[in-house]
Amino acid sequence: MNATKVNTQTGKIILAPMEGVVDATMRHLISRLGGVDLCVTEFIRITGYVLPEKEFLKSAPELATQGRTAAGIPVVIQLLGSEPELLAMNAERAAQMGAPAIDLNFGCPSKTVNKHRGGAVLLDEPDIIHDIVRAVRQAVPANIPVTAKMRLGNLDKSLAIDNALAIQEAGANSLAVHARTKVEGYKPPAHWEWIGRIKERVDLPVVANGEVWNCEDYQRCRELSGCDDVMIGRGLIARPELGLMIKSFQLGQSSEGEAWSKIILLLLEYFDFVEQKLPPKYVHGRIKQWLHMMRPQRGEAEKLFFEVKTINDLNDLRSILEREL
The missing domain is CATH 3.20.20.70 (Aldolase class I)
Known part of the structure; x- marks a missing residue:
């Protein structure tokens, strides 16, 4: 347009x-x-x-x-x-x-x-x-x-x-x-x-x-x-x-999205907040939920979601997210 x-x-x-x-x-x-x-x-x-x-x-x-x-x-x-x-x-x-x-x-x-x-x-x-x-x-x-x-x-x-x-x-x-x-x-x-x-x-x-x-x-x-x-x-x-x-x-300006690395940093910050508020057994579900909702708009999220889908250990989950940076 x-x-x-x-x-x-x-x-x-x-x-x-x-x-x-x-x-x-x-x-x-x-x-x-x-x-x-x-x-x-x-x-x-x-x-x-x-x-x-x-x-x-x-x-x-x-x-x-x-x-x-x-x-x-x-x-x-x-x-x-x-x-x-x-x-x-x-x-x-x-x-x-x-x-x-x-x-x-x-x-x-x-x-x-x-x-x-x-x-x-x-x-x-x-x-x-x-x-x-x-x-x-x-x-x-x-x-x-x-x-x-x-x-x-x-x-x-x-x-x-x-x-x-x-x-x-x-x-x-x-x-x-x-x-x-x-x-x-x-x-x-x-x-x-x-x-x-x-x-x-x-x-x-x-x-x-x-x-x-x-x-x-x-x-x-x-x-x-x-x-x-x-x-x-x-x-x-x-x-x-x-x-x-x-x-x-x-405004008729470029409307490109943020780099995937910046979104990962946002996810990691979300991880920290959720970890402070919820018992450990619920934390991985919230991270996966957000990644799942990103899938229709980001190919990177699609790939990452299936990589972490079965991961429940929080240290392993954090390590996988950090590898995306």
């Missing part, structure tokens, strides 16, 4: 919440690398009571540093549940702890979460979604944004517009839309044009999400959705420097 055709209008790049993947360590590393303007926590499940501060800090240690990563990137606190009053009370507590914004999860496709009436299954009930957003918006100080993330629907897309309007009418400040239903999961394609339909019907800012793996995907997503801001999950895990690549691309 020629530089003259590139949309250079500034848009935010948001690191998406990914349960079991984008924890505080991952947010720290990716935001420090650069190119990301905002992060969202993994969902904090709200059931039965108001969480104590220590529970919020487990999921979002950034609350102890004014709601920002070490690189200064704001971290939005995402809540998941189905009880409006309970979600409102927990949102109020998170706000008191310094959350820069509160996000509400109406998109998680997990069978376990949906079985307990959380995430994408609520998209069958726009009235409940409205009540949740309204309760949280009323509980949180006006200067703290309340946002929502939804899919195009649960079983189908028939209520996509209704849900978006319910979120708007309840007072949300913005809406992120993952361009697939729960049933469609994460299978291509993402229906970015559907986000465009939603954007045409609501007045609040809309963020596009789903299936952005490279600069061309990013540009096409913006064109079809009409959105300036884009939320990226798996694409940023597969290529942590994707935010930087996109921003260079927007």
